[in-house]
Amino acid sequence: MNEVLKAVGNIFLKMPKGFVVTFKHLFKKPITLDYPRKKNPMTARYRGKHYLERYDDGTERCVCCGLCAAACPADAIYMEPEENEKGERRAKMYEINLLRCIFCGFCEEACPEEAIFLGQVYEFSEDNRNSFIVGKDDMLVPHPRKDNPLKRIYRRVRRVYGVTDKSK
């Protein structure tokens, strides 16, 4: 009997509280996003698709030291070195297999030249497997580019370093 009374009490006294919760949500602004049209900006540290940085004069920062390949837990990076006109070392071939890559960001942390970064791009689906093996040309940032490179590198470096920026 007690059980029944309790159940009746629940149904008539407490359950309406739940209905109120549902009802209130009728008047709330939806929190969902109209995705392909609107996008949330990713945070500064977001680990998306890789890109390779350049110096201001357009030469590649990467010296093909192989540290990123050594750090990669998924063995997704392959590279071959060569020398450029000035006799500086650089990558002849630099490939990342995005199908193997687990986007851990270890390559970015390992790179002593601030050459490779994981960017904000997360929409890079393709319809064939070969196009997931991205080469140097696909990853190098265009030169000359529009935004101020110094500011940009500084910002990226700062994010990797983890320096707290009090000014912002």
Place this chain on the structure above:
Amino acid sequence: MSAGKTVTLNMGPQHPSTHGVLRVVLELDGERVIKATPVIGYLHTGIEKTMESKLYYKALPATDRMDYLSPMSNNLGYCLAVEKLMDIDVPEKVKWARVCLAELTRIKSHLVWLGTHALDLGAMSMLLYAFRERESIVDIYEACGGQRMMTSYIRIGGLAHELPRDFDKLVRKALKQIPQGVKDYEDLLTANEIFIRRTRDVAVISAGDAIDYSLSGPMLRGSGVNYDVRKANPYSGYENFDFQIPLGKKGDAYDRYLIRVEEIKQSLRIIQQAIDGMPEGPYRAHIPGVVLPPKEDILYKMESMIFHFKIITEGFKAPCGSVYQAVEAPKGELGFYIAGDGTNKPNRVRVRPPSFINLASLPKLVEGGLFSDVVCAIGSVDIVLGEVDR
């Protein structure tokens, strides 16, 4: 149905309520379950073996992918185990930050559980509400580690980066938002007669049985056994925090629901304490040759550069010997057993996965019960198949 005639039914591996790729072979007599056999292994990825073939620091991203709903707890367990093996002491701030993140992880994992469990039992909007609050936590993850799920943020000897500059703000925002959400959930479910009827006295396990099956986490505490690794063997400075361990009485699915909701509230308390008392300090221990030097040093200091190269290419050598380190993951006691053999790779890594061991009690929970309660039982165990199969 004539007596003595049974039907064998395959539930899963692609059943929406098995939370992944669990297959349960059920022997039914009408609506009654005579025998239940969980069949696992569909998501086997060989994580333990992978970790044995990698340098210590490179094995870390693999732990994210075990229980992918609570990556930070997995990171924490692995890092604490390696730190114990290597005898590393981490700075005070790291400990506090880790506690804060581990508790956020607990809330996040419980919210997913709450949403999916209620959805299994017919409360559709719970899923949407729970994921709304979960969003505030994955935002913190993203700000810290750069990914919303596979964070790899907690590292051997500290954290991957400095805490983000808006960490405090984001956490406080979550601390404000989540209690409102929890109130909504409680209004919707706690006194909801339909929910109570589906979960009260369903999937019961007694305290004795729970201990015999070596259950842990809310499964164990739901039966009234007071065991929580955070209190029993405090790690990462949990002894400094004031929180309670909620206990159940009957050991049924409803008790486990109450406990998980209460755990969310206790976790909120811990996070509040952690964020208020977060000390200043470095985000990584300074141990040359073992822990990566801060990135800004690499460009200017020769030694840092050398250590950086050495750690990245060769890792560090761990001493011979074995350690076991347990943490209280959202699903129960998550233990890492690591045997070092003097080289830069572990000789053996063994994970004590709470989901796997809790899942072993499923036959006990459902045998003799009704078929539709199997859904409730699987839900209330709170499994993640990534962790069960590893």
